[in-house]
Amino acid sequence: MSRSSVLSDVGGPAIELAEFRRCVRGWLAARYPLCDESRDDDRLDVIARAPDGHRAMIDQAVALQKDLHAAGFAALALPRKYGGAGLTSAHQYVVAEELSRVDAPSLRALGIGLGLAMPTIMGAGTEEQKRRFLPPLVSGHEIWCQLFSEPDAGSDLVSLRTRATHDGNAWIVNGQKVWSSLASDAAYGMLLARTDPEADRPHSGITMFILSMSSRGVSVRPLVDIAGGRHFNEVFLEDVVLHDSDVLGEINRGWHVATGTLSGERSGYLGGSGAGRRRRQAEQALAASSLRSDRVARQRVVDIIARERLLELLVGRIGAGAVAGGNGAAGSLVKVAAGNLEQLVAEVVIDLLGARGLAWDTRERDGNVAAHGLNASRQATIAGGTHQIQSNLIGERVLGLPREAR
């Protein structure tokens, strides 16, 4: 099916949102059951058994993204010449909402590519880079990773020590990255490296590169997380050769590019409103719980519904430029609210399931998913910048409080 075929059946790019929603809903209904109707134990069990489920999660996400792309429902706001649908972010939100209503695989495994690399390349890439990298990213054919954090440079990212030295002909990169999600599966990574160690300010001597993960000198070692997952990695770089054409943005201006990537990560990929996903999770756990008539249990679920709605409104206000600090620092507000909510939902779901939530038994679907979810939710206040650091940013840049002593 051509990428535009489903859309062109109902009126092409000028399509009204309501009509577009009907179109997406119909397409999804032919493929996936509604969340509430689904009891597909096999699929959920795969997600819950993280160690060997990692591969399956990626495969399922890639298959869904390819299907969405073929139907014209991928990268809705991206221009067509780069593989998108040439519509608007409102259309993108409709797809996210409709996806969250059905029991479709999660696209989270592609989040770094779609949520971070895509906007970064659109904002800082050359025309050649956009045409080369965006179409296979959008169609699910190439996975991306983010090579920012290092063993001694996480919150204090600006102290990163990976070096890229120009030998007159090419850049030679040496160093180590850590916590690099999906690096073992990625075709490309956004790499931050120090290119001018003598710069006046440490921020000024950093460059962002596009790194092919199959380059000679790149080795990837998986790390096992608290939930048993193997999605993040250590990445070792030894005399890796890069060229000027691999620079994303300008040489020594990588900090500026990375700031945009990180603010997108905080407000979008990690911190987005979730399109009703968390509310549905809590409602489903309540429906399955022996506590479903309990007033306190119901109150906790209502609290989640209210918080998710507030988060949606916050995302909307930031999008409309109505929050001080612009989209950059205001993204930290979303990150903190969404991270806290993620952990609250995981805790409420476990409590609602009672003894079933305590058992880590792969044969027991709800308890297994909930137990894995509780462990996995710990990352919500660390990944993409810890909540302590986000609170500092909110204090300094949104509330205008005095800066932290440095």
Ligand SMILES: Cc1cc2nc3c(=O)[nH]c(=O)nc-3n(C[C@H](O)[C@H](O)[C@H](O)COP(=O)(O)OP(=O)(O)OC[C@H]3O[C@@H](n4cnc5c(N)ncnc54)[C@H](O)[C@@H]3O)c2cc1C
């Ligand atoms: C699931 C997951 C996925 C990730 N994926 C990626 C990825 O794909 N790519 C990537 O580059 N990185 C990734 N990261 C790394 C993440 O960005 C870092 O873990 C995060 O920025 C914190 O850095 P750190 O772990 O070095 O902790 P540190 O910076 O060492 O912080 C340790 C503690 O000290 C606190 N702290 C530090 N400085 C201050 C301060 N000034 N004021 C108050 N408190 C402070 C922190 O809040 C934290 O509690 C991932 C992390 C997780 C958990």
